[in-house]
Amino acid sequence: xxxxxxxxxxxxxxxxxxxxxxxxxxxxxxxxxxxxxxxxxxxxxxxxxxxxxxxxxxxxxxxxxxxxxxxxxxxxxxxxxxxxxxxxxxxxxxxxxxxxxxxxxxxxxxxxxxxxxxxxxxxxxxxxxxxxxxxxxxxxxxxxxxxxxxxxxxxxxxxxxxxxxxxxxxxxxxxxxxxxxxxx
Numbered sequence: 001x002x003x004x005x006x007x008x009x010x011x012x013x014x015x016x017x018x019x020x021x022x023x024x025x026x027x028x029x030x031x032x033x034x035x036x037x038x039x040x041x042x043x044x045x046x047x048x049x050x051x052x053x054x055x056x057x058x059x060x061x062x063x064x065x066x067x068x069x070x071x072x073x074x075x076x077x078x079x080x081x082x083x084x085x086x087x088x089x090x091x092x093x094x095x096x097x098x099x100x101x102x103x104x105x106x107x108x109x110x111x112x113x114x115x116x117x118x119x120x121x122x123x124x125x126x127x128x129x130x131x132x133x134x135x136x137x138x139x140x141x142x143x144x145x146x147x148x149x150x151x152x153x154x155x156x157x158x159x160x161x162x163x164x165x166x167x168x169x170x171x172x173x174x175x176x177x178x179x180x181x182x183x184x
Contacts, residue, residue, distance in 0.1 A: 043101035086174035
């Protein structure tokens with residue numbers, strides 16, 4: 001009986017995924033014509049983020065790793081998939097692929113992302129900080145290094161609002177990448 005009551009009173013586990021929404025895509029047809037193929041990855045995470053439970057910021061110095069709000073897959077994979085989809089929508093004539101790829105399919109360019117922060121505070125904002133690099137696919141030469149410091153207000157309360165804001169941040173990052181590619 002006690003086991004049954006414990007099971008009934010426990011908080012359910014919710015799994016989250018980054019949405020690949022095209023709502024704020026900045027089309028870049030001219031850039032897409034110049035770039036035949038673009039590889040996305042790897043995405044490098046700090047230890048704090050490399051876990052199943054979502055990291056929820058309480059304040060500037062306190063975070064909580066949730067036991068009830070988990071990523072649907074590895075955060076690295078979630079981020080990589082959402083970013084590659086965002087880039088494909090912006091670069092429709094470009095073949096966008098994620099790591100790993102066959103040596104015979106080495107892309108013309110490769111985007112590497114290094115995250116320092118990717119979390120949020122329910123009812124406040126979500127933050128994406130780090131840097132990204134554009135590398136030549138043939139030899140790995142770094143062509144562009146851009147810092148990332150993006151924030152989005154959460155539009156709804158709770159962790160769901162944070163995840164939606166984080167999804168929008170990935171779209172914002174894709175826009176930043178496309179603008180940098182257009183300037184090349």
